[in-house]
Amino acid sequence: MMRIEVLKRLQEQSEAEADEVRQVLAQNRVTLINVMGSPGSGKTTLLEATLKRLTTDLKCAVLEGDLATLQDAERIADLGVPVAQLLTEGGCHLKPNLVHSALLRLDLSAIDCVFVENVGNLVCPANFDLGEHTRVVVLSVAEGDDKTSKYPYMFKQADAVVVSKLDLLPLCRFDPARTRREMHALNPKAAVFEISAVQETGLEAWVRWVHHAVEQCSTGLR
Numbered sequence: 001m002m003r004i005e006v007l008k009r010l011q012e013q014s015e016a017e018a019d020e021v022r023q024v025l026a027q028n029r030v031t032l033i034n035v036m037g038s039p040g041s042g043k044t045t046l047l048e049a050t051l052k053r054l055t056t057d058l059k060c061a062v063l064e065g066d067l068a069t070l071q072d073a074e075r076i077a078d079l080g081v082p083v084a085q086l087l088t089e090g091g092c093h094l095k096p097n098l099v100h101s102a103l104l105r106l107d108l109s110a111i112d113c114v115f116v117e118n119v120g121n122l123v124c125p126a127n128f129d130l131g132e133h134t135r136v137v138v139l140s141v142a143e144g145d146d147k148t149s150k151y152p153y154m155f156k157q158a159d160a161v162v163v164s165k166l167d168l169l170p171l172c173r174f175d176p177a178r179t180r181r182e183m184h185a186l187n188p189k190a191a192v193f194e195i196s197a198v199q200e201t202g203l204e205a206w207v208r209w210v211h212h213a214v215e216q217c218s219t220g221l222r
């Protein structure tokens with residue numbers, strides 16, 4: 001009984017913190033995109049490729065979630081994009097209070113869209129509302145096409161799935177049609193993109209989708 005009480009209180013606290021994030025975003029008219037996926041699925045590489053294509057017409061920033069290092073944040077900073085590091089000190093997912101304090105470190109009046117790179121993990125981040133408008137899961141071809149069905153909680157809540165590393169298709173057993181089919185069954189509204197950051201293919205449709213998500217958010221449709 002006691003344990004249930006404590007868990008419930010923690011959940012309420014987390015929901016209140018996500019609401020605080022939503023307030024900050026609404027006040028500053030900023031869209032927050034939560035990017036999730038397994039370790040090494042290509043989240044930072046996707047962000048690098050996306051930012052290169054977006055920053056001419058959208059003002060972006062990134063929050064980098066990591067257990068212990070600044071490596072991903074440094075990759076983003078090298079592009080000249082504002083970035084705040086969130087160190088979880090071993091934690092396997094980001095929490096809304098961390099996101100809230102990091103947002104306050106950015107000059108939000110000069111920003112339209114913030115990407116959060118979550119800690120590499122296909123399980124825990126799905127359970128935490130960060131106050132984001134949009135959830136994106138990056139799934140690399142090397143992980144196998146069974147992941148949508150094996151980790152349904154992550155994929156069910158995704159607004160978009162980016163199938164990454166398509167250049168590795170000849171070397172891996174991965175059927176992109178299975179991902180589309182299983183995603184359709186889990187969440188028919190989710191968009192599915194197939195990209196290769198190395199070969200720079202498939203990125204235009206994904207970048208258009210990001211633009212659309214930011215437009216919808218700024219007109220209050222999301």
Ligand SMILES: Nc1nc2c(ncn2[C@@H]2O[C@H](COP(=O)(O)OP(=O)(O)OP(=O)(O)O)[C@@H](O)[C@H]2O)c(=O)[nH]1
Nearest residue numbers: 038039040041042043044045120164165196197198
């Ligand atoms: N072949 C190929 N390799 C890629 C592609 N995108 C990323 N990689 C490689 O995959 C590895 C992991 O990429 P990251 O972008 O660092 O992955 P991540 O999801 O940010 O990793 P964590 O932050 O550690 O969870 C790197 O060696 C990348 O160069 C791609 O499109 N094709």
Ligand SMILES: [Mg+2]
Nearest residue numbers: 043044072117
């Ligand atoms: Mg990364």
